[in-house]
Amino acid sequence: MFCPNCMTNNDENAAVCKKCGRNFQTGVTPKENKEPMSASFAIPVGRTGLSIIAGYLGLLSILPPFAPISLIVSIVALKQLKKNPGKLGKGRAVFGLAMGIIGTIILLFILLISLGAIS
Ligand SMILES: [Zn+2]
Structure with a gap:
């Protein structure tokens, strides 16, 4: 799974991104690295x-x-x-x-x- 949020390649069956924690099912990233x-x-x-x-x-x-x-x-x-x-x-x-x-x-x-x- 390629994470569109932090550009990290994850395991093919990964549910969440190992780097930023983005959920690939919902597309929700739990915590943004940078606040506006x-x-x-x-x-x-x-x-x-x-x-x-x-x-x-x-x-x-x-x-x-x-x-x-x-x-x-x-x-x-x-x-x-x-x-x-x-x-x-x-x-x-x-x-x-x-x-x-x-x-x-x-x-x-x-x-x-x-x-x-x-x-
Ligand atoms: Zn990510």
């Missing part, structure tokens, strides 16, 4: 707490006062992820970092304008 990006972002499983916080702060960075907090938390979260390569959540931390940088630049502009530095 959207689902991995929505379900916070196996992620560090800080990267989850960084993700939410990234969203809050639309409001400028949150941006520097998001920036700092995201940097700490990324450092934590480097120490624990098994942990997930890099996408959230990077998102928080990017939003934090953009928000901080906007915040600095607002401050400079209000101080009269830019006319």
Whole structure:
């Protein structure tokens, strides 16, 4: 039996794939090796707490006062992820970092304008 899911050749009378566990009768694979990006972002499983916080702060960075907090938390979260390569959540931390940088630049502009530095 040739498995169309993981491209593995199995025994001729095999009921399930030896590699991915796909059932040849029903065509159902019990557990996908890779979860979709959207689902991995929505379900916070196996992620560090800080990267989850960084993700939410990234969203809050639309409001400028949150941006520097998001920036700092995201940097700490990324450092934590480097120490624990098994942990997930890099996408959230990077998102928080990017939003934090953009928000901080906007915040600095607002401050400079209000101080009269830019006319
Ligand atoms: Zn397979």
